[in-house]
Each structure stands twice: as C-alpha cells, then as structure tokens.
Amino acid sequence: MQAEWEELARRNWLEESDSQQKPIPPSVSPGYYFSTTNPFRDQPNAFIEGQEKARQGDLNAAVLLLEAAILQDPNDAEAWQMLGTTQAENENEQAAIASLQRCLELRPNNLQALMALAVSFTNSGLLREACDALRRWIRHNHRYRHLVQDSRGPTSPLQDVLLLFQEAALLNVDGVDPDLQTGLGVLYNLSSEFDKAVEAFSAALSVRPQDYLLWNRLGATLANGNRSQEAVEAYSRALELQPGFIRSRYNLGISCINLGAHREAVSNFLTALNQQRRSQSCSQQQMSANIWAALRIAISMMDRPELFQAANMGDLDLLMAAFQVGDL
C-alpha cells in the first residue's frame, strides 16, 4: 500500500480514461512534463511536421508534435534536441533544460544541445552548470578539443572556460566560427563583460545575418548591459525574421519597461500570450508563467488597479480588449 502511494506521488500519470493510449514508460525523462491531451499523439511523421511548425513560428503546435514523436520513440535524440530548443524559443526554460538533458543522455556529444543547454543554464543563473556545458562543447568539438587540459592552476571555472574559448578563437585566422563566438558571447554574459559579448554575437551575425536566435541573443546582451534602445532594434530584427519567436517578444517587452514605455511593454506581452493561447489545439492553458509575471509588473507601473486585478486572475481577454491588442 505504501509502495503504491509512493509510486503515485512520483509518477507523471498520463493514462486517458478511455485507455486507448499507452501509459508513459517510466524510463522517460522524469523532469519533463508532457501535455496530458495531445491531439497529435499518434500522428505519423510527427517529427517532420513539428519541424515545419517550428519553422512557421507556431511554437505551441511544434511542441505538441515533437512530444508526440518522442512518445512514439522515447530514444529519438534529435526530437529531444528540437523540443528543447523550441521550448526555449517558447519561453519555457525548465522544459527546455529537461529536454536538452535527455538528448545529451542519449547523445553526449551533441554540440547544438550542449550550446543550447549552456544558454538555458545562463538564463537560469546557474553559472557552474553553464560553464560545464561549454567545457563539454569544446571537448567534443574536433576542431578545438586539443586545447583542453586538465589542470590550469587556481582559476575559477568561468575563467578556465573563457580562456579555452579565447584560445580557440585565435585559431580561426581565416574566418569566424559563429558557434564559437556564440559560446564566447554566453561566457561574457556570465562574466558581465557585456560589451565583449556584444562583439562576439555581432561577429557571429556577420556570418549568419538571418539567424533570428543570434539577433535575440545580441538584443538580450545589450539589454542586460543597459543598452535598451539598441536592444529594441536587435529584437525587432529577430521578430521580423520570425514573428512567432515568443522569447524575443518577451525580451522586447522587458526593454520597453526599462525604457518607460509601459503601454508598449504590455502590448508585447499580451501579443505573446495570445500567440501561445491561440496556437494551442487543446483546451489546456499552456502560457508562459514568465510572461504573465512580467505583464503584472508592467501593469503595476501604469496605475490601473482594475487591470492589475485582471492580470492577477489571468484574464487575457479583458486585458486584450483594454489595450486593443487584436489577433496578429
């Protein structure tokens, strides 16, 4: 009886009452919460369709399709990776971290997953874990792995990895390695050397000017370095390239708050939340908690107590009407 209780308390229980769907095997990632009603559960080619939805900017649908692909094959490392990066774009950091970690359990040398994980750890304030992920990135990268030595004297983990990346950058005499520069940008964010981080991301963008993720990273670096106006320009560029990029719209809202443009901030947050809600094929509320928190803060600065109440209650429709935010 006790064992049953403990199992109940531990399991992420997904069985439908009509019992046509298979229960989740216990080996699936314990940290990742799958959606309980997934209309794409048995969809063939779920992974490919998920990729397509992500490309189109419908991130919520992409997440459901990728989850379906994983439920059909829990060892699909590529699907776990894509789910991780899509969740990050959808401003769901915890889900992103859980997915990427699962991907790396299956494929420990997956460079894209390691870089994405380092970014997510950085956003979560987990410095040690971020440095660890970047160290692994260098170690598994055939171009730079020879630079890794075990003991480097009494320096901090951050300085250690930073030195590695700087040495690696010096090897690239002919051109810029945008992934390496991304790693440098992340490290300079951790060390709060924002101007150097801006240089790194700008260098990466010179090679990949259409990469909306890089534009957002540049913007976030500028914002955290108190260059809010320039941050807004970078985010706008990212959103031009990918209008469904929820994270960038969230960041844009934050910069609006910092610039005192509270109305614009609220408008951006509401747009993002509406995009998330509208895309959801099932009835569940799957909007990002971060965006709601930021929305509450923006409204609290506007001296409209009735709207603040609506924000506390999660009444998106009322707020959208009040700020005249329509469907995109």
Place this chain on the structure above:
Amino acid sequence: NAVKVMFIKRQGRHHYLIELNANVEITLKSRKDYLTGDNSDIIPTDTIKNTVHALAKIKGVNTIEQFSLDLCHHFLTSFNHVLRAKVYMEEAPWKRLNKNGVEHAHAFIYSPEACRFCDVEQNLGGTPVVHSGVKDMKVLKTTQSGFEGFLRDRFTTLQETKDRVFCTTVYSRWRYNKVQDVDFDACSNPPLQLTKSILKTEKINPKRKPSVEEIEIVMPNQHYFTIDMTKMGLNNKDEVFLPLDSPSGNITGTVCRKQRARL
C-alpha cells in the same frame, strides 16, 4: 481549508518539529459536477485532507514551502484532470526552549513574534510560483522616528514632529524566481533581521537574497498619542501614551528586481 498537521523528525535525542495549517485548492478540467450533478471527477475534500496527512508521512516536512511544492506536484501528476493547484500554508511559531544559550533537545515554546506563511501556485505543465512571507510581526521604536515636511491643506491638523513613537505590524510577502536549490529557511528566519532591514530601507533584501524576485511590504501605522493632561494640571512630557491602533494609516510598497533579458 485549515488542514492542521504536525510533523516530528527524530535524530537520536534531538527532535525537530514543524506544525502547519494548510489550505489546498484544486481546479478541475470538467464542470459536469456543476452542470449535471455527475460526481465522477470530483476529488473529495476529505481525500484532499487525507492526502495532506499522507504526504507528510511519505515526503516528510522540511519547510512549509517545500511541502507546499510537494502537494502541488502530487495533485497535478496523480490525476489527468487537475488543471491547477494552489496551496497556502502557515507555520506555527514553535521555538526551541533556550536556557543560557543552550538549546533544548525536545522542548519548545510557542513564540508568536511573527507568523511565517507561504503560498504556492502551479498550473498543469507549468512551473510553480512560490511566495513566502511573514505577518503579524508587531514592532515598536520609542525614538528616532519623525514625520515633517508634508503637504498642508485646510483639512490638515497634524503637527510636525521630529521625535515620536512608531509602531507597526509588519506584513511582508516575496516571490522567488526559482524553486530548486533555494534555502527557504534562510529567507524567512529570523524575523528580527527582517525588522532591521525594513526599518532601514527595502533595498537591503534583494542584494542579499538573489533568489528573491519581488517583495511587497505593508505596514499600518499604529498610533500612540501623547495624552494631553494640561486640564488636570500635569505636564506630560511624552511619558504617558494612549494606544490607538485604529484608525491607522497604511503604508505599502513593492520592490522588484529588474527583469533580465533571456539569451
């Protein structure tokens, strides 16, 4: 509401106790109980009460915040029709008996200096939002408090003063920006340190506690008025006061950390 539980952990001769009072609210996906009287989806409140008891045994109770998180997690993952779980918990202020700086192994005294509480809310598929707080903490200082330079209009009769008695009952609630690896005890204990920070400025808290995202403080100004004894021929030099806790002015403020942009 008001599910009361006390949990004891025994480590040899040293006993630890925590007593709490919990309100649990869950939101279900279906409405058929309201519309057609079909009860098949309902989790009885009696079950909820039993669950609180049982989880105290299964998971143990370390802090009210962690136990609240465990409760939310249980209700969201053990069923597939629970959309949201909200838990509010208060901790009973038991303090270990202390004699000459030596703490007793198993004797406690009820010390209601402040009431520590928390509330946790989590949507299905979302991350939990944790608030902690202290309330009913009544503090008073007898000097080094003044109030002057305020706006005067035709309804103003208040006299300016450089020195007065200041008393308040502190209510403070703050939100965490992460739920793993947070030392909830360090943020909520001891209440005395909080008093000192509040009486200085709200700025102190965010720097010392990086996992605190936002903090709200409410302080009613509970008045003590010098009694005018001139009609009795006595010169009351701010020695005898009339406690008058209502009506009271209410001062509130919320400070939040500057939001970080996400790479």
